[in-house]
Amino acid sequence: MTCSHSADCPLFAQFAMEPALDVWKQHYCEGDYSKCARYQLSLKGEAIPLTLMPNGKMIEQKVKSKEELAGTALFNAILKGRASMVKSMFATNVASAEIRTADGSTPLMAAASVGNLEIVNLLLEFGCNPFNTNKAGLNALKVAESKNFTDCADAIRNFMLEHKDLKAKAIKANKEEPETEQGQQAEKEEMKGIVSMLKKLNPFSR
DSSP states (O other), X not given: OOOTTGGGOHHHHHHHHOGGGHHHIIIIITTOGGGOHHHHHHHHTOOOOTXXXXXXXXXXXXXXXXXXXXXXXXXXXXXXXXXXXXXXXXXXXXXXXXXXXXXXXXXXXXXXXXXXXXXXXXXXXXXXXXXXXXXXXXXXXXXXXXXXXXHHHHHHHHHHHHOTTHHHHHHHHHHXXXXXXXXXXXXXXXXXXXXXXXHHSOTXXX
């Protein structure tokens, strides 16, 4: 059973989108969430620091760029089904269709993963390329199909059939990222950071 507070928890969206952090989600959000330090504070009506982890430990808050902050806000809005916020972010150029998570997931994949047809259509309208794939080689259509969200899958499939010209652009984008030395170095540094964090912050201890 998933924690009833997950919809409002800013960390849940991060756990949901980052495969390397899935252990946190399984152990707390979808496991014994009564032991989650954030959940316990919420029951007391106390303020919950963003840097408080479920196991009660605090992490140093990393200063993010405007692009990173916008990306985090966008994925949070998508996963929480806030279509009006997603539309506003794209309409005002706060968000970009090119943004991706560490595993290569796009905003369209995120919307497909939760079965939100309204947001799927919005993202297609605002230029999200359905042919883009993540690092596992899956595109938004495959993500929707794997979750059995047939309405989202149908919408994405129909869009792909009507815009076959986008396929070449997506293939180029998907291939360019890992081939650049800068991209490879950034990926290595990112993985080192994830591994370091997981070593320091054991989700099973307090």
